[in-house]
Amino acid sequence: MSERWARAMLTAYRFAGAAAYPFVGGYIAWRTTRGKEERSRRRERYGFAVVKRPPGPLVWIHAASVGESYAVIPLVRRISGFDINVVFTTGTVTSAQIVQSRFDERVLHQYVPLDLKPAVSRFLDHWKPDLAIIAESEIWPMTILELGARRVPQVLVNGRLSDRSFEAWTKRAFLAEALFENLSHVVAQSEIDGERFRQLGARPVTVSGNLKVDTDPPAVNERELRLLRSQIGRRPTWAAISTHDGEEAIAIEVHRLLKRRYPDLLTIIVPRHPERTEGLLGAFSAAGLMVARHSLGEPVEPEVDILIGDTIGDMGLYLRVTEIAFVGRSLTAEGGQNPLEPAILETAILAGRNVQNFRDSYERLIERGGARLVADRDMLAGAVNFLLANEDKRHEMIAAALATVNEMRGALPATLKALEPYINPLIVKARLDEGARR
Incomplete structure (x- = not known):
């Protein structure tokens, strides 16, 4: 019964999002007037890309804002260092500036699409990611479901659940399980976070520590x-x-x-x-x-x-x-x-x-x-x-x-170890593609 309720709620969410899609322009315009969106890049929020997808394997990495972006920068560098393309999405103007200032053309920045089926589908149709890595606690139902439907592995890294979030998900445990079953792996920050994800149905779950500890000290002029x-x-x-x-x-x-x-x-x-x-x-x-x-x-x-x-x-x-x-x-x-x-x-x-x-x-x-x-x-x-x-x-x-x-310290190597089953095939694919182009 609970499983049917979960699927019914997610189906309702999908249709509600599709119905709301034509009307979100006003919301994005309002955010733009307050400096929360880049006027010239608003279309990215609807899943439109202005750059071509590069050939070869590609990993989609998402970090919501500044703190999460800083935390995954060393991880992004390691993945792109394997000659794997990365599209790095964020949700704020500030985090976009940080990402663009720290990477070359192998790491492409885009604003994360709205969690509405038309936007998410358009984004995935264009980028065709081989792997999706999500930072901390960004649980977006439509995005998770669309990736699951396309059989794209999804890994949550540096995962955490605050007291408030855990309480809210516990009240809707059947819904949490319907979403978290789409995650291929959860790499949690702490034992408490790991146990919370397990209680909500995530499998497998490992604990890495906090990626923010393994970042370099912030640069200074x-x-x-x-x-x-x-x-x-x-x-x-x-x-x-x-x-x-x-x-x-x-x-x-x-x-x-x-x-x-x-x-x-x-x-x-x-x-x-x-x-x-x-x-x-x-x-x-x-x-x-x-x-x-x-x-x-x-x-x-x-x-x-x-x-x-x-x-x-x-x-x-x-x-x-x-x-x-x-x-x-x-x-x-x-x-x-x-x-x-x-x-x-x-x-x-x-x-x-x-x-x-x-x-x-x-x-x-x-x-x-x-x-x-x-x-x-x-x-x-x-x-x-x-x-x-x-x-x-x-x-x-x-x-x-x-x-x-x-x-x-040590969260970065622990996270990379957890990602090996998903990254190693992409490394091989990248090398084969490079050999074929020579």
């Missing part, structure tokens, strides 16, 4: 870094990064509390979504704080209180000029943001208690002494004050965080 360091000098600094609504206000209050003890304190605030910066300026002004915006090239003069990191792809710059980082989406929002990047870049890590999406990473960091959780503004202010005042303790946290990251 050395000239910009030298300039920023010279402007900051020996001022005490701390950073609130990947902040969400409400956390910037907390950072302002922490700054005002600490400035009584550290008159030349510089606070670096990096909103998760830089487009929110304009709306935040009023709060800084009302608090009587002097602000410098990195996007405008405004210098960090001695009277500047707040440096706003309102640019994309510069987290490596902001984290290299401080030794203390509060990681957002953890006090006023739920789920948390990735603490591994600040650990790699040698900062002592603070966060709120709502870090469920990165539970495994935080547990390891806290156990080793590389991270500390805070409950509210006052605890955050106290923790920053303690770390500013105690250099030895600060450096102990930094060393512990870095050691934890080094212990967690």
Whole structure:
């Protein structure tokens, strides 16, 4: 009975999507006006490609946004290094810029098609992938079903299921099983994630660790870094990064509390979504704080209180000029943001208690002494004050965080091993095709 319900729901989803397809233009147009779509590339969201499919085997790799894109970049490099073509899809403008800046013509970027049958079918008809690799938790029913109908192997890598997602899927376990049975393999981030996928019907499931640990430190413009360091000098600094609504206000209050003890304190605030910066300026002004915006090239003069990191792809710059980082989406929002990047870049890590999406990473960091959780503004202010005042303790946290990251490495080779049954035949095919062309 449950199986019939699942198939009925998926059939209804298919027909609903087909019926909605002619009307999604307005939605895409609205996203374009807000800078969430590239006007010149909107047709890619409907499955239209403007470049030809290259000859030979091809792997489709999908990563939703910036974090997922960074995580799979080393994996993409290894696969393309086998002379296998890759079409790399993302869903955001920012992640598209990151992908295009890091690969040559063997890796082709496209925006992911809408999860509607006409768009997905058109995309698959053009690219004809031999393998589909999906990053983290991108479960799109129509895409999974269409790939399954074409017998294209689908592998979920760096897979994770948040508490909320797992609860939602558990309530619809029959639907989850109908979808997950199409996955050829799930490579999960942690044992908890792996067990959750198994409970929802995925087979086989292996655990690799987090691919984000095996990424290189984010690149930085050395000239910009030298300039920023010279402007900051020996001022005490701390950073609130990947902040969400409400956390910037907390950072302002922490700054005002600490400035009584550290008159030349510089606070670096990096909103998760830089487009929110304009709306935040009023709060800084009302608090009587002097602000410098990195996007405008405004210098960090001695009277500047707040440096706003309102640019994309510069987290490596902001984290290299401080030794203390509060990681957002953890006090006023739920789920948390990735603490591994600040650990790699040698900062002592603070966060709120709502870090469920990165539970495994935080547990390891806290156990080793590389991270500390805070409950509210006052605890955050106290923790920053303690770390500013105690250099030895600060450096102990930094060393512990870095050691934890080094212990967690190994996800990339584990993922590649899990992918061998799907990649090796494509390597052989690529070599045969190359020999035939000579």
